[in-house]
Amino acid sequence: MAKTKTPPVEQFEYRAEMKQLLRLIVHSLYTHQEIFLRELISNASDALNKRRFYQLTHPDAPDADAAYRITITLDPEQHTLSLEDTGIGMTHDDLVHRIGTVASSGTLAFLEDLKQAGDKPVDAHLIGQFGVGFYASFMVADEVVIETRHAGADAQGYRWTSDGGGQFTVEAIDRPARGTTITLHLKDDAQAFSQEYRVKQIIQKYSNFVDFPIYVGDAQVNTVKALWLKPKDAITDEELQAFYRFIANDYQDPLGHLHLRIEGRLSFNALLFIPATAPPGLFREDYDRRLHLYAAGIFIQDDAKALLPEYLRFVRGVVDTEDLPLNVSREVTQSSPVMAKINAILTGKVLGLLDEWATQDPEKYDTFFQHFGSLFKTGLTTEYDKRDQVIDLLRYASTRTEPGRTTSLKDYVGRMKEGQEAIYYLMGEHRDVVARNPNLEYFKKNDIEVLLLVDPVDVFTFPHLHTYDDKPIKSIEKADLDLKQDEHPQEGAMAGEDQDKLLALFKITLGDRVEDVVASKRLVDSAATLVVGAQGMDTQMERMMKMMGQDFGGSKKVLEVNTAHPLLKNMAKLQAQGGRDDLLEKTIHQLYEGALLIDGTLNQTATFVERMTELMVRATG
Numbered sequence: 073m074a075k076t077k078t079p080p081v082e083q084f085e086y087r088a089e090m091k092q093l094l095r096l097i098v099h100s101l102y103t104h105q106e107i108f109l110r111e112l113i114s115n116a117s118d119a120l121n122k123r124r125f126y127q128l129t130h131p132d133a134p135d136a137d138a139a140y141r142i143t144i145t146l147d148p149e150q151h152t153l154s155l156e157d158t159g160i161g162m163t164h165d166d167l168v169h170r171i172g173t174v175a176s177s178g179t180l181a182f183l184e185d186l187k188q189a190g191d192k193p194v195d196a197h198l199i200g201q202f203g204v205g206f207y208a209s210f211m212v213a214d215e216v217v218i219e220t221r222h223a224g225a226d227a228q229g230y231r232w233t234s235d236g237g238g239q240f241t242v243e244a245i246d247r248p249a250r251g252t253t254i255t256l257h258l259k260d261d262a263q264a265f266s267q268e269y270r271v272k273q274i275i276q277k278y279s280n281f282v283d284f285p286i287y288v289g290d291a292q293v294n295t296v297k298a299l300w301l302k303p304k305d306a307i308t309d310e311e312l313q314a315f316y317r318f319i320a321n322d323y324q325d326p327l328g329h330l331h332l333r334i335e336g337r338l339s340f341n342a343l344l345f346i347p348a349t350a351p352p353g354l355f356r357e358d359y360d361r362r363l364h365l366y367a368a369g370i371f372i373q374d375d376a377k378a379l380l381p382e383y384l385r386f387v388r389g390v391v392d393t394e395d396l397p398l399n400v401s402r403e404v405t406q407s408s409p410v411m412a413k414i415n416a417i418l419t420g421k422v423l424g425l426l427d428e429w430a431t432q433d434p435e436k437y438d439t440f441f442q443h444f445g446s447l448f449k450t451g452l453t454t455e456y457d458k459r460d461q462v463i464d465l466l467r468y469a470s471t472r473t474e475p476g477r478t479t480s481l482k483d484y485v486g487r488m489k490e491g492q493e494a495i496y497y498l499m500g501e502h503r504d505v506v507a508r509n510p511n512l513e514y515f516k517k518n519d520i521e522v523l524l525l526v527d528p529v530d531v532f533t534f535p536h537l538h539t540y541d542d543k544p545i546k547s548i549e550k551a552d553l554d555l556k557q558d559e560h561p562q563e564g565a566m567a568g569e570d571q572d573k574l575l576a577l578f579k580i581t582l583g584d585r586v587e588d589v590v591a592s593k594r595l596v597d598s599a600a601t602l603v604v605g606a607q608g609m610d611t612q613m614e615r616m617m618k619m620m621g622q623d624f625g626g627s628k629k630v631l632e633v634n635t636a637h638p639l640l641k642n643m644a645k646l647q648a649q650g651g652r653d654d655l656l657e658k659t660i661h662q663l664y665e666g667a668l669l670i671d672g673t674l675n676q677t678a679t680f681v682e683r684m685t686e687l688m689v690r691a692t693g
Contacts, residue, residue, distance in 0.1 A: 111205030119159025
């Protein structure tokens, strides 16, 4: 009896440059070993999608009714992991020229063939753009074996074997089933990948939303549905809430969501959520946004920073697109016009949702702004294209709002008095402290609303807002504020020579501690206040600058005095009588340092208290 002829085993050697590239891929391209499984599943998903198209044009393909699935088999004792798909399979040339040549993408060639075969656009949900994902296997395996058979009716089965070194072999085998099985013989430091719990964990993290069922043994693992691909009316509230808690790792239900399906020259699906409360560490630089990027259902990034601007980084969810070019490791997206367009569309949609809340559900918007307003305000310094939308969504406390409530700039303008030409604001640390600031007295008396900026981020963001609705925005701490003469001036205000002499004494006594001393138009009940000179900055801004740098000394301020106040009148009488100069000087210093105390910038408190005690002793003696 004649012996059966054994097919020859062909041995191939990687080219020198391919050896270097393979070494780079294995040791440098990916940051985490577990990525290998994502890449193998991605390739299997591609193969299954290719099979769908192949059967449309090859109705005679065998096993046409075979299930579309990916199966992973583990052997902890032998330390192996096998991944099998029922996809299109590979030919001898595929193994030699696609698998055997690094960065030769069979997927791109397949798409080109499809495009040449017909006039219809191709929507194959294929991700293998660079043909290097397979080689991530060698991060965890010291030998990889591929057994495959193409979907063609007369196709031959083949086995490909390599240790990731300089060579690989290809041999014909008897394989009746169409598809591919990849077996990894795991390295000593990667044997955990033969454990079922570990493999399931990786699948749920990276491949939960693959179009095809993934089985580990007999159990399907990817049970979470890709909700963003379903019609809006086919999704229940329970599904949305469960998906949000999964994607955001949050125990609460979201405040709201956006379900987007964008089609046209740029196509993508998105399911975005706004959390109910701000998570810890929202302002930290290393904050994980949890905005996930997928390409055709395959996980790419779990912190896709480029999809939304910084001031919207509280948004959670998923964006799934086929149009976004990726780098070869799929871990970092390349800068591209496509990414910029997706960012612009998503930003506009999120701002539109917030505007809808602000208009139709103010209570919900107030809840949002309470938790995320500080971050959202930073959009004033970074957003250019949609800056007007951001400004209309800003909220601030004011002298007209109850504690805990805020107002928009639009509503403020709607309440402006006839003849009021500017929008006024005052910065400070706490509302109850700011509300008692002497600089507010004129505005309270004349019923002019003032914004109270008590959020620390206002110091750095609000100065970028110079006008609104063609009205200038001004700090009431500024010395050059153009205040109209009070319609009902206080009786007994000093004038003429008495006032000039007293102001001159103030200037001589205080010297270079102040920029100037002037009679005040803004004080009603208080005796004195400090305001910012032409070159100075708001008190709260100076306070923040001092906190950030000890060398920052601040600028001199203008002391305004209320010449209608009884204390100033008594001082003028005492000066006119020509006596007790030391009492006048101490009183002037005490008024100035009292203004510093209200301003929050008094450093020598002990001296202030000693002088106050001395003045009280003299007054009572």
